[in-house]
Amino acid sequence: MIVGLREYKKMMDDHQIQIIYDGPIWASGIDGWAEVLLKRLEYEEPATNVSQSVFSVFVEQMNNMLMYSAEKDVQTRADGKQTETSKGIFILGVHNSQYFIQTGNTVTAASADILKTRIDFLNTLDKKGLRQYYRQQINEENKNPESRGAGIGLTEIARRASAPIKYEFEPIDDRLRFFTMYVTIGHGGKA
Numbered sequence: 482m483i484v485g486l487r488e489y490k491k492m493m494d495d496h497q498i499q500i501i502y503d504g505p506i507w508a509s510g511i512d513g514w515a516e517v518l519l520k521r522l523e524y525e526e527p528a529t530n531v532s533q534s535v536f537s538v539f540v541e542q543m544n545n546m547l548m549y550s551a552e553k554d555v556q557t558r559a560d561g562k563q564t565e566t567s568k569g570i571f572i573l574g575v576h577n578s579q580y581f582i583q584t585g586n587t588v589t590a591a592s593a594d595i596l597k598t599r600i601d602f603l604n605t606l607d608k609k610g611l612r613q614y615y616r617q618q619i620n621e622e623n624k625n626p627e628s629r630g631a632g633i634g635l636t637e638i639a640r641r642a643s644a645p646i647k648y649e650f651e652p653i654d655d656r657l658r659f660f661t662m663y664v665t666i667g668h669g670g671k672a
Contacts, residue, residue: 499525500573505554505566511543518573527580534641534666535573535580541634542584542662543571551657552587579643579667586660593650593658596635600646600662603639611640643667 492498499521502514518539522532550567557563569586588596606614615636622633639646647663 497575498572499575500571502572503570504568506543506547506550506569507564507566508547510566511540511547514543514571515540521573531580531667535582538582538638538641538664538666539571539573541638542582542664543569545634546571546584546586549588549592550586551589551592576665579665581663581665583661583663585662587653587657588650588660590656590658593660596648596660597650599635600639600648603635604645606639611636615640638662638664641666 500514500517515536518536522535527535546569547567550569552568554566554568555563556566567586569584572581572583574581574583603611603614615633618633618636635646642664644665649661650658651661653659
C-alpha cells in the first residue's frame with residue numbers, strides 16, 4: 482500500500498510520532514540517534530527530569546536491541562571485512578501529554594522467558610523497591626568484573642518509566658519471538 486504525503490502526515494500527527502526507525506542498529510548509529518533525540522527534546526522543552534528519563538530509556542532500549550537482538554545482518558565491506566549489525570524498530574511519540582518509547586526486535590524463546598520474568602518482577606516494585614533493587618544490582622555487578630550489566634538496563638528503564646512496562650512476545654517460529662516493549666515517560670516517573 483502506498484501512503485501519500487497527506488495520509489503519512491495525518492498518521493504521524495494522529496499518533497504524535499516524532500521519531501521512527503526500522504533497520505540495522507550499530508553502536509555509532511545509536512550515538513547519532515541519541516543526538517537527534519537530544520535536539521528533538523531541546524525543541525520540545527520538557528521538564529529536565531522528563532528529558533533525562535526519555536534519553537536514558539532510549540539509550541537502554543537501543544543497547545538492549547544492539548546486544549540481544551536475534552536478528553543479525555552481516556555485511557561485507559569493500560576491504561573484505563565483515564560487520565554484523567542487529568536489527569530493530571524504535572518509535573518515540575507523545576500520547577496523553579506523556580512521551581512513549583516503543584521498541585521491537587527478534588529474540589530467542591529462551592531470552593523471551595527471561596525478559597518476561599524480569600519485567601513482570603520489576604512491574605511489581607514501587608519507587609523505593611526499584612531504587613533498592615537497582616542498588617543491589619550495581620553492588621553485584623561491582624563484585625563480578627566479567628558482568629555485562631545484565632538486567633540493570635531493564636531496571637533503569639523501570640525506574641524512569643511513569644507506568645508499568647508493557648510488552649508482548651509474538652511467536653515467529655519454535656525458536657524466535659518478536660519482542661515489543663512500550664515505556665511511558667512523563668510527569669511523576671516511578672523513581
